[in-house]
Amino acid sequence: xxxxxxxxxxxxxxxxxxxxxxxxxxxxxxxxxxxxxxxxxxxxxxxxxxxxxxxxxxxxxxxxxxxxxxxxxxxxxxxxxxxxxxxxxxxxxxxxxxxxxxxxxxxxxxxxxxxxxxxxxxxxxxxxxxxxxxxxxxxxxxxxxxxxxxxxxxxxxxxxxxxxxxxxxxxxxx
Amino acid sequence: xxxxxxxxxxxxxxxxxxxxxxxxxxxxxxxxxxxxxxxxxxxxxxxxxxxxxxxxxxxxxxxxxxxxxxxxxxxxxxxxxxxxxxxxxxxxxxxxxxxxxxxxxxxxxxxxxxxxxxxxxxxxxxxxxxxxxxxxxxxxxxxxxxxxxxxxxxxxxxxxxxxxxxxxxxxxxx
Numbered sequence: 001x002x003x004x005x006x007x008x009x010x011x012x013x014x015x016x017x018x019x020x021x022x023x024x025x026x027x028x029x030x031x032x033x034x035x036x037x038x039x040x041x042x043x044x045x046x047x048x049x050x051x052x053x054x055x056x057x058x059x060x061x062x063x064x065x066x067x068x069x070x071x072x073x074x075x076x077x078x079x080x081x082x083x084x085x086x087x088x089x090x091x092x093x094x095x096x097x098x099x100x101x102x103x104x105x106x107x108x109x110x111x112x113x114x115x116x117x118x119x120x121x122x123x124x125x126x127x128x129x130x131x132x133x134x135x136x137x138x139x140x141x142x143x144x145x146x147x148x149x150x151x152x153x154x155x156x157x158x159x160x161x162x163x164x165x166x167x168x169x170x171x172x173x174x
Numbered sequence: 175x176x177x178x179x180x181x182x183x184x185x186x187x188x189x190x191x192x193x194x195x196x197x198x199x200x201x202x203x204x205x206x207x208x209x210x211x212x213x214x215x216x217x218x219x220x221x222x223x224x225x226x227x228x229x230x231x232x233x234x235x236x237x238x239x240x241x242x243x244x245x246x247x248x249x250x251x252x253x254x255x256x257x258x259x260x261x262x263x264x265x266x267x268x269x270x271x272x273x274x275x276x277x278x279x280x281x282x283x284x285x286x287x288x289x290x291x292x293x294x295x296x297x298x299x300x301x302x303x304x305x306x307x308x309x310x311x312x313x314x315x316x317x318x319x320x321x322x323x324x325x326x327x328x329x330x331x332x333x334x335x336x337x338x339x340x341x342x343x344x345x346x347x348x
Contacts, residue, residue: 009298010254010298010324010326011222011300011324013297015191017187017188047188049314050312050314080187124184126184132308136318138223150184151184
């Protein structure tokens, strides 16, 4: 086994959940578009990084639509998937299809603080104001967001854990 | 329920594992000491943040011994806890006691690439070279490390998940 394979294995022992990351750029900031631009995608690489103020950090692939859009929007929302939300993992893994008030067939509302889409699925969501963007030699960008609004919709439900799905984030679907 | 409580609840639906973070500053860099200085502690806020090169990011409380020591060492190790390693979560939650080749009663070796202590418990470990340190208004510091060495000791064992322990990282034990 090569050193690279060993590295991969230890890294795959890190524990994650699944989240749908969403963001929206208003059409007023996009002179070439008649509609707001929305990006959404499944992510695993997310964690809290401060209690006071509450902040989270998320890693997004450099080549992804989310990366470009979050930078322009200055905000994002995190929709936390529960055990009943497995289908969303794959449904948000590729390009997003926006149709009226649906993304990839799932209803969403406009987050009151950031305008980012918040799904009517999942245990709850966080709306985050982008505080810092960290880009280095790695293939992902780190977005640090301050939580400016949140709603817990399913307090008794358990989050979906990566290990129980048999799916492991293996990079960006080109 | 206040907005703060709602925020806390959604944040507590984020999924984590448990890890022992370790670092060592050589005595040659510490004119006031006759021994190397070692810091170790239980953490949950850790995630991979790049495939190529392999990198991880960890959030450490600003007031912790680990924060000061990692900055001086320029390196750290991540020891991934497995389901048999529950006792380490509490044993590394407070101040560390170094006694010869033991930290808090657990044997360790010196990581070959970074000198950081690597425990003989856990599924495996990552040795990381510190690439970047991010400090903002939050109460934790982000350390971004490039994986320069790793060893998977227990490939068939499963990692310990926070939810199954009934313990949730609630801040730094002062």
